[in-house]
Amino acid sequence: MSEATxxxxxxxxxDALRMIIDPELGRNIVELxxxxxxSVEDGGIAHVTMTTTTRGCPASEYLKEAVRxxxxxxxxxxxxxxxxxxEPAWTPAMMSA
Structure with missing residues (x-):
């Protein structure tokens, strides 16, 4: 796969992940x-590393499944x-303006 692709x-x-809204904060998970x-490997294997607003967040599995x-x-x-x-722990400073 080329670097541009x-x-x-x-x-x-x-862009697709912007459709997922955090149920607690009501904003999309990318902006949050x-x-x-x-990242994407050859063969179309996509890897997403994400976090939640707090460790033990009750929506963790919901958000992870929604992302997948x-x-x-x-x-x-x-x-x-x-x-x-x-790691690193999420903070409100990570939110986009």
Missing amino acids: NETMCDAIR GLIYDV NCVWYVPGVEYAEVRLTY
């Missing part, structure tokens, strides 16, 4: 800064892996 797919994934990294399902619908994605992390 990879970058285009990563951008498409981030909950998506730490998006959303990524699957991006053209060219053949497999979606979502990793939840709390």
Whole structure:
């Protein structure tokens, strides 16, 4: 996969993830800064590293599953892996303006 194609797919994934609204804060997870990294390997294998606003968030599994399902619908994605992390811990400063 060319670097340009990879970058285009990563951008498409981030755009798709804007549809997912955090149930607690009512804003999309990209603007909230909950998506730490998006990468795509050859063969359309997408990796998303994300967090939640707090460790033990009751919506963690809901958000993780929503991200996985959303990524699957991006053209060219053949497999979606979502990793939840709390390093670094999320803070309101990570939100976009």
